[in-house]
Amino acid sequence: MPVTLSELLKRSDELATVSDTSRLDTEVLLCHVLGKNRTFLYTWPEQLLSTSQQNQFQTLFNRRLKGEPIAHLTGTREFWSLSLNVSSATLIPRPDTELLVELALGLSLAEQAAVLDLGTGTGAIALALASEKPHWNICAVDAVAEAVALADENRRQLGFDNVRVFQSDWFSELNGQTFDLVISNPPYISASDDHLQQGDVRFEPGSALVADEAGFADLSTIISNANLHLSLGGWLILEHGYEQGDEVRQMMSLAGFSRVATHTDLAGLDRATIGHKA
Numbered sequence: 001m002p003v004t005l006s007e008l009l010k011r012s013d014e015l016a017t018v019s020d021t022s023r024l025d026t027e028v029l030l031c032h033v034l035g036k037n038r039t040f041l042y043t044w045p046e047q048l049l050s051t052s053q054q055n056q057f058q059t060l061f062n063r064r065l066k067g068e069p070i071a072h073l074t075g076t077r078e079f080w081s082l083s084l085n086v087s088s089a090t091l092i093p094r095p096d097t098e099l100l101v102e103l104a105l106g107l108s109l110a111e112q113a114a115v116l117d118l119g120t121g122t123g124a125i126a127l128a129l130a131s132e133k134p135h136w137n138i139c140a141v142d143a144v145a146e147a148v149a150l151a152d153e154n155r156r157q158l159g160f161d162n163v164r165v166f167q168s169d170w171f172s173e174l175n176g177q178t179f180d181l182v183i184s185n186p187p188y189i190s191a192s193d194d195h196l197q198q199g200d201v202r203f204e205p206g207s208a209l210v211a212d213e214a215g216f217a218d219l220s221t222i223i224s225n226a227n228l229h230l231s232l233g234g235w236l237i238l239e240h241g242y243e244q245g246d247e248v249r250q251m252m253s254l255a256g257f258s259r260v261a262t263h264t265d266l267a268g269l270d271r272a273t274i275g276h277k278a
Contacts, residue, residue, distance in 0.1 A: 080128035089146035124153030245270030
């Protein structure tokens with residue numbers, strides 16, 4: 001039997017056990033199926049869906065009931081007002097990571113600054129910076145080939161010619177290149193963290209989330225090698241867990257960075273630490 005948009009929107013309560021945004025999730029899925037915006041849903045609530053649209057919506061709705069992330073269902077996620085393609089090969093960009101972009105844009109860097117985004121994933125950080133700083137020369141690297149392909153697809157789709165994307169295990173393929181800014185959202189979750197068995201992260205690659213040494217291994221690798229790839233006066237910005245701020249500040253200070261400071265995310269929790277190569 002044909003169903004209306006209004007009837008399907010009422011089904012959002014079914015998602016309450018897997019999502020804190022069940023109504024929004026349902027709206028997003030309907031918009032994806034219809035190719036319309038959310039205004040359309042409320043302007044035409046009695047609009048009937050075709051059989052194929054109903055089937056597509058039901059398939060996606062069932063996957064969401066199992067906890068699969070909305071971004072994986074629609075294949076896109078917005079970050080810094082950019083629409084990015086996403087996949088199960090990468091971490092889904094999160095609003096808190098926009099803090100790194102804000103910190104980078106607040107620095108007094110040269111008009112044609114050289115920037116390195118380590119572990120770029122979808123390319124979110126690099127592409128957000130490129131959208132604001134078209135004269136910056138940005139390298140975006142990732143160790144995972146599928147992530148590199150996805151980030152470069154996003155780069156081409158958005159038309160940012162000032163970004164180069166290539167495969168590198170952290171600094172391994174950079175051959176002595178130096179940058180005015182190194183920025184990264186590396187894996188920083190401990191393998192024993194209970195949150196890995198909850199919510200969207202169950203469907204994301206562990207390699208993008210989990211690090212050895214109780215979550216500090218990749219942070220330590222980047223901090224200990226960053227000085228070799230930073231120009232004098234350059235900056236390092238790292239995202240980390242909300243309980244890792246003290247340790248990351250100590251690691252940066254011991255590595256010779258000055259003006260080390262931790263900044264908080266939207267929830268007021270420690271989320272990013274910055275350091276300066278004097």
